[in-house]
Amino acid sequence: MSNALRTAALLALTLGASGPASAWDATLAAGVTRESTEVLRLALQQDFQRSWWQSSSGRLTGYWDAGYTYWFGDKSASNHSLSFAPVFVYEFAGERVRPYVEAGIGVALFESTEHESHDLGSSFQFEDRLGFGLRFAGQEIGVRAIHYSNAGIKQPNDGAETYTLHYRTAF
Known part of the structure; x- marks a missing residue:
């Protein structure tokens, strides 16, 4: 994983050196x-540009996420x-x-529907995520778990999970 972490660190530093905050962030x-x-x-x-249930302890908000993932091993x-x-x-x-x-x-x-020793069954997958950080x-660092599954639409449905560290900043 050392090559992946070095590449991630270099890209994170590059993203972090960008200009003032805007409506789009990169992770x-x-x-x-x-x-x-x-x-x-x-x-x-x-960002959704909205928040709900604001109180002295926090608020509920959110964002739209569009991503590209490269899998290698x-x-x-x-x-x-x-x-x-x-x-x-x-x-x-x-x-x-x-x-x-x-x-x-x-x-x-x-x-590809082949992943490690798993057969995902279809190219279409649902993506479920949990994270904290x-x-x-104007920046964020955190840990995230993402599960991919086709929800039984097509068999087999072996699924896959990723566990990542992430860095987010405005650009």
Whole structure:
């Protein structure tokens, strides 16, 4: 995973050196699957520009996420996927650092239905995610788990999971 982490760190520093905040953010994530396939993910986000249930302890908000993931490893040939998801975020109150938790369900398209020793059954997959992290100074760092499954639309439906560290910044 050292090559993936070096590439992710270099891209994160490049993204972090960009100009003033805007309506779009970029996220770079690096991680692994249960069977040691490495993943690199580059995504764009746009905030909902709304929040609900604001209180002194935090608020519910969210963003649209469109991503590209490159899957590579010793046990499988490379794979590519595109995904799109609405993601809901509960952001806890804080002056400089705001912890958050997130959850979302979206869709993904895989180039190949073969992944490690699994058969995804179809190129179309649902993408379920859970994550947590910290927001500070227009940036974010966090941990995320994403599960892919076709929900039994086509058999087999072996599914796949990724576990990543991510960095998000405005550009």
